[in-house]
Amino acid sequence: MSDEQSTLQGRLARYARVGTAMGGVAARMAGERFLGLKLEREAHAAELRTALGGLKGPLMKVAQILSTIPDALPQEYVQELAQLQSDAPSMGWPFVKRRMTAELGPSWQSKFQSFEKGAASAASLGQVHRAIGHDGAKLACKLQYPDMQSAVEADLRQLRLVFGIYARYDKAIRTDQIYDEIGARLREELDYALEARHMALYGDMLSGVEGVHVPAVVPDLSSKRLLTMQWVDGRKIIHFKDADLETRNRIAVNMFRAWYIPFYEYGVIHGDPHLGNYTVRDDLDINLLDFGCIRVFPPRFVEGVIELYRALESDDMERARHAYELWGFKNVTNELLDVLNIWARFVYAPILDDRTRSIEETNSGRYGQATAAKVHEALRKVGGVEIPREFVFMDRAAIGLGSVFLHLRSEINWYRMFHELIEGFDAAKLAERQAAALAKAGVPGQP
Numbered sequence: 001m002s003d004e005q006s007t008l009q010g011r012l013a014r015y016a017r018v019g020t021a022m023g024g025v026a027a028r029m030a031g032e033r034f035l036g037l038k039l040e041r042e043a044h045a046a047e048l049r050t051a052l053g054g055l056k057g058p059l060m061k062v063a064q065i066l067s068t069i070p071d072a073l074p075q076e077y078v079q080e081l082a083q084l085q086s087d088a089p090s091m092g093w094p095f096v097k098r099r100m101t102a103e104l105g106p107s108w109q110s111k112f113q114s115f116e117k118g119a120a121s122a123a124s125l126g127q128v129h130r131a132i133g134h135d136g137a138k139l140a141c142k143l144q145y146p147d148m149q150s151a152v153e154a155d156l157r158q159l160r161l162v163f164g165i166y167a168r169y170d171k172a173i174r175t176d177q178i179y180d181e182i183g184a185r186l187r188e189e190l191d192y193a194l195e196a197r198h199m200a201l202y203g204d205m206l207s208g209v210e211g212v213h214v215p216a217v218v219p220d221l222s223s224k225r226l227l228t229m230q231w232v233d234g235r236k237i238i239h240f241k242d243a244d245l246e247t248r249n250r251i252a253v254n255m256f257r258a259w260y261i262p263f264y265e266y267g268v269i270h271g272d273p274h275l276g277n278y279t280v281r282d283d284l285d286i287n288l289l290d291f292g293c294i295r296v297f298p299p300r301f302v303e304g305v306i307e308l309y310r311a312l313e314s315d316d317m318e319r320a321r322h323a324y325e326l327w328g329f330k331n332v333t334n335e336l337l338d339v340l341n342i343w344a345r346f347v348y349a350p351i352l353d354d355r356t357r358s359i360e361e362t363n364s365g366r367y368g369q370a371t372a373a374k375v376h377e378a379l380r381k382v383g384g385v386e387i388p389r390e391f392v393f394m395d396r397a398a399i400g401l402g403s404v405f406l407h408l409r410s411e412i413n414w415y416r417m418f419h420e421l422i423e424g425f426d427a428a429k430l431a432e433r434q435a436a437a438l439a440k441a442g443v444p445g446q447p
Contacts, residue, residue: 160179171384173379173385177392215229232281234281251284271397272293273400276289299430
């Protein structure tokens with residue numbers, strides 16, 4: 001039986017490994033809700049992280065996602081799950097030989113000048129090995145772990161359980177569309193052939209953009225579960241946190257371009273801006289990495305993002321209501337509008353001020369937690385809200401990039417950078433550019 005299919009046997013094995021931990025969540029939260037038992041959430045959340053910490057696969061990816069979606073889960077759980085290590089222990093040489101043989105055939109080693117047995121890095125869904133091609137090119141080979149389809153389906157089922165429990169406990173956020181969006185993107189991340197097309201798309205969109213680099217794919221050495229690409233040298237951003245301000249600002253500007261030029265010009269965003277998905281080159285350009293989680297937005301959504309900015313800038317609440325509707329929010333009452341604007345003023349604050357400033361002035365972690373708590377309480381009072389699917393990864397990118405800029409302590413005129421991007425925005429022209437770019441790269445649209 002193939003270990004690459006979502007098999008009943010594979011799913012049952014996964015359920016057995018995570019079921020006890022997730023079952024504990026269910027029992028304890030039910031006990032608090034229905035029996036009045038005191039739930040020591042911090043202690044239990046730590047137990048949950050310990051129980052899940054040895055598992056490879058989607059749970060780590062889900063934890064990273066949930067840590068940047070306000071109120072998707074109780075904060076105690078998010079804080080603990082976010083600590084699951086994305087740089088997990090790698091699998092050994094027997095796995096590597098099986099995977100490479102399955103993808104490139106029994107003579108796979110002859111296709112390389114050299115191939116390192118030890119993994120250069122290991123993450124939630126796969127691990128990366130260094131190699132050298134016959135032309136002398138330095139390569140990175142990303143190998144998907146075995147049985148990941150079963151793991152994804154099993155973990156998504158457990159995630160639905162946790163969301164269901166939380167929905168009974170707290171009505172502020174309805175999570176159906178969050179769940180659907182996470183599920184769709186996770187399933188896409190298993191298709192390395194699609195990721196290769198995403199890389200081609202980004203290479204095209206960012207061609208000629210100063211300060212940003214996308215590694216090239218090697219198609220002949222790639223498949224649905226093996227992705228071979230150019231190796232790009234760079235250092236993690238943590239190495240630059242104490243650099244001089246000019247250095248930190250230059251890195252921040254390059255990061256801003258990498259994420260938002262594709263969004264405002266093509267309606268596409270890299271949905272995974274955590275610290276492991278880019279490196280900084282010696283010249284302070286950045287390498288953009290890991291293209292499994294890419295979100296393609298309809299042009300009306302990009303228009304809605306700009307419209308909401310204009311509404312906040314002019315304090316035009318009817319324009320804000322229309323913007324939220326373009327985002328996909330339903331039944332935006334005056335009460336809900338007021339609550340959503342608390343969140344919007346927090347997120348948009350850095351680009352509403354025409355001056356050089358740090359993100360931390362209005363978007364520090366402490367202020368963000370206070371804002372999230374205020375929004376959460378207000379949402380409960382107005383009867384809750386259903387988060388549109390398209391909101392999930394846009395919000396995640398904004399929060400994740402904000403975290404990067406906080407790490408860098410950069411001081412930039414974000415207002416002017418944003419205005420340079422949106423000047424002359426035309427939704428119809430964006431639609432034309434998007435369609436052409438997606439067709440060229442062979443990337444499908446998304447719901």
